[in-house]
Amino acid sequence: MNNNKKGALGFLYNTKSGRFVLKLLTARWLSKLCGVFLSSRLSKPLIKGFVTKNGINLADYKTNDFNCFNHCFCREIKPELRPIDFEKNHLISPCDGLLSAYKITDDTVLPIKQSSYSVNELLAGDEICKRYKDGICLVFRLCVDHYHRYCYVDNLTISKKRFIKGKLHTVRPIALERYPVFVQNCREYTVMETENFGTVTQIEVGAMLVGKIKNHHSEGEFSKGEEKGMFLYGGSTIVLLLEKDATNINYEYFSATKKGIETPVKMGQNLTDFKK
DSSP states (O other): OOGGGSHHHHHHHHSHHHHHHHHHHTOHHHHHHHHHHHTSGGGTTHHHHHHHHTTOOGGGBSOOOOSSHHHHHTOOBOGGGSOOOOOTTOOBOSSSEEEEEEEOBTTEEEEETTEEEEHHHHTTTOGGGGGGTTOEEEEEEEOTTSOOEEEOSSSEEEEEEEEEOOBOOOOSHHHHTTSOHHHHBOEEEEEEEESSSSEEEEEEEOOTTOOOEEESOSSEEEOTTOEEEEEOSSOEEEEEEEOTTSOOOOHHHHHHHHTTOOEEEOTTOBSSSOOO
C-alpha cells in the first residue's frame, strides 16, 4: 500500500476533513506556539522518547545535558564527526539531509511530479533570480532525525538576506505532490558572493511545526564550514541555487533524482566528486 494513503499525513493531505485540519496545522501562529513550549523546561520529558525513537547516539554530541526539547533537537555535533572538505573547487553540502538535484530550465524547476515552481516564485520576485537561468537547484530535505545545524558552502560575503512569510506544510513527498510547498511555506534566503562558485543563494524553508529558522548573521564575511544557522523542531529543507557553469555537480545526483531517489549526504561533504 502507498504510505501516502495511510497514517496521519494521508488523512491530512488526501481527505476532505483532513484538509480542513491541515489549514490549522499549517498556520504560523500554531508553529510559534509549539516553539514556545518546545523551548521551555516543560518540554524536557519529551527528550528521552525522541532520542530513543530516532536512535540518536548522544555520545556524538558536545553535551547531553539539555534544558529543553529544542536544546536537544539543535544539539551540536562533535566537529570531528562532520569534517569539512576544504578543497578550493569542491562545493560542500551545507547540511545533513536527503539530496535531490535539478537543472533549472530557463526559470523553472520541476521537483516532484506536477508540482513545478519558478526561481522567481521561490525568491518572491527578487531580481537576483535572473542569475539562475539554466543553473542548478539542489534541494536538501531534513527529517526529524537529521542533524539540524547548517554551514556556509564556501568562503563568502553576504550581500542580502530576506524572510518571506507563508504557511508551514510538511516537506515530505506527500505534500510536495499536492502543493508547491517551497513557494508557499515560510522561508528565508541569503544571497552570498562566494570565493569559488559565483553568486550562490541559499534558502531555508520552514515546515510543519518548525518553531523557527535561526540564522546567525545578516551581513559580513564568513569562512567555508562556519555555522550559518539551525532549524528548531521539525523536518525542514535547504535549497541551494547555483549559476550556470558555477561548478560541476556530480551527475550521479541528477541521475538518482530522475529515478525518484533522494541521496543521503552530510554537512561538509564534497558534492562535486561523488563518493559512495
